[in-house]
Amino acid sequence: MIKVTELGYLGFNISDAQAWKTYAQECVGLEVLDEGEADRFYLRMDNWHHRFIMHVGGGDDLAYVGWRVADGEALKGMEKQLRDAGVEYRVATREEAAERKVLGLLKLHDPAGISTEIFYGPRVDEHLPFHPGRRMHGRFVTGAHGVGHVLVNCKDPADSYRFYSLLGLTGSVEYHLQTPMGVAEPIFMHCNDRQHSVAFGIPGEKNLNHLMLEYAELDDLGLSHDYVRRTGIPVALQLGKHSNDRALTFYSATPSGWLMELGWGGEKPAPQQQYHVLDVFGHGPEATGMGLDVKL
Numbered sequence: 001m002i003k004v005t006e007l008g009y010l011g012f013n014i015s016d017a018q019a020w021k022t023y024a025q026e027c028v029g030l031e032v033l034d035e036g037e038a039d040r041f042y043l044r045m046d047n048w049h050h051r052f053i054m055h056v057g058g059g060d061d062l063a064y065v066g067w068r069v070a071d072g073e074a075l076k077g078m079e080k081q082l083r084d085a086g087v088e089y090r091v092a093t094r095e096e097a098a099e100r101k102v103l104g105l106l107k108l109h110d111p112a113g114i115s116t117e118i119f120y121g122p123r124v125d126e127h128l129p130f131h132p133g134r135r136m137h138g139r140f141v142t143g144a145h146g147v148g149h150v151l152v153n154c155k156d157p158a159d160s161y162r163f164y165s166l167l168g169l170t171g172s173v174e175y176h177l178q179t180p181m182g183v184a185e186p187i188f189m190h191c192n193d194r195q196h197s198v199a200f201g202i203p204g205e206k207n208l209n210h211l212m213l214e215y216a217e218l219d220d221l222g223l224s225h226d227y228v229r230r231t232g233i234p235v236a237l238q239l240g241k242h243s244n245d246r247a248l249t250f251y252s253a254t255p256s257g258w259l260m261e262l263g264w265g266g267e268k269p270a271p272q273q274q275y276h277v278l279d280v281f282g283h284g285p286e287a288t289g290m291g292l293d294v295k296l
Helices: 017-028 072-084 094-100 157-166 218-231
Strands: 006-014 031-033 040-044 052-056 061-068 102-109 115-122 149-152 170-173 177-179 182-184 187-190 198-200 208-215 235-241 248-253 259-264
Touching: 006 115, 006 149, 017 031, 017 040, 017 052, 017 218, 061 149, 072 102, 072 115, 094 102, 094 115, 157 187, 157 198, 208 218, 218 235, 218 248, 218 259
Parallel strands: 006 052, 061 115, 149 198, 208 259
Antiparallel strands: 006 061, 031 040, 040 052, 102 115, 149 208, 170 187, 177 182, 187 198, 235 248, 248 259
């Protein structure tokens, strides 16, 4: 079976480019790369040309998700898997691949309608070292772990589970969460040593509930937390430690309204299935109405 190896890149539709540039640099520490294209700019977090493409023009939501496979032969193998499973896809043109700065990709949709891309051969700019938007004590955790993780919307968790299993991700329900609407049972799935790269099962109005980025140094998480508190950015879930990935994180609002989870200290997936009803500590709710009013 061909398996994706990492969550490689993400595309976003945004309405306020300047707010995003300020937030990305000063709060998160990402590098803004503007190549003079009127409709987009890029965000870097390592030596890849980009990890995020910010499409200017409205929407304020996730535009597409890019999953990496090892090489061109793996992409052909993935194409066969999709075809055999009856999943509709198309092979991107050379121009579309060049736009994403990759050597080749497939375009399809997950069961919730989220645009999904499977690619190989990203452009890595070793000649252009990552330059953080603010001072950092360390770096972001990427490499074989990929970008981080996303919690995406889904219509039917079982359908989404089958789809991401077809891409080679594995996982299970890891929390039983008490909500005003009853017990939620989100599913977490991984494709490498990051505890999970995608999760779903919490309903929301946007394609994206939150994006998690991880710092290698605790002090960088602290600097971002200080910035959020100093500037009054709404915090949905306060600083706390998850039971499943053991990461110390907090959730706050981005300029597009979905949440950014910034964290440190995530661990590998557990070798066998287990579930939790509470986090280790913290993650108390604060601001509401941002799509994450339960502990997760």
